[in-house]
Amino acid sequence: MKTLLLAGSAAIIASGAAIAQQPAPVQETGFNLGAGYQYTDVGGNGYHNALFRTGYEINEFFAVEGDLTLPLTDTTVTVGGIEDDSAFDYSLGAFAKAQYPVTETINVFARGGYTYANVRGTFLGGRAVDDVDGWAWGGGAEWAFAGPNALRFDYTHADYVNDNGVSDSYSVSYVRRF
DSSP states (O other), X not given: OHHHHHHHHHHHHHHHHHHHTSOOOOOOSEEEEEEEEEEEEETTEEEEEEEEEEEEESSSSEEEEEEEEEESSOEEEEETTEEEEEEEEEEEEEEEEEEEESSSSEEEEEEEEEEEXXXXXXETXXXXXXXXXXXXXXXXXXXXXXXXXXXXXXEEEEEETTTOOEEEEEEEEEEEEO
């Protein structure tokens, strides 16, 4: 009888420990903040950026968010055989996000909105600054690995107005929900 009682107690303790280690579900509503790395490709030229994001989860299916990127490095581009150092001085974006909880800890999403970028370059010793803006859309996935903490992977395509080109951005970031 003692053996049966000890075996039963051990099984209950072990199952409790296993349940305690399960990741918490993705929070359905509230504010979040995030930071990470973004690589942006513009016409074959790559830009490395720091990404900062804030958002609000309206419910488990809809959210709004804003992005801010700042340059980590300048990029050397060749225009008409002449080299030019350029960078995104900063970019801002506002997005609506539709999301779907695949599991308790994984969401997939699509997002669409508008983005503005301030692009800087030094060309023939002079400094040129240009503002570009346009519609942007993309998608990705988010994995809640520990309660309110998540990793996010996403892609965003921007089509700038007035024939100012397009960009494709890939990012990985940490997200904290409040």
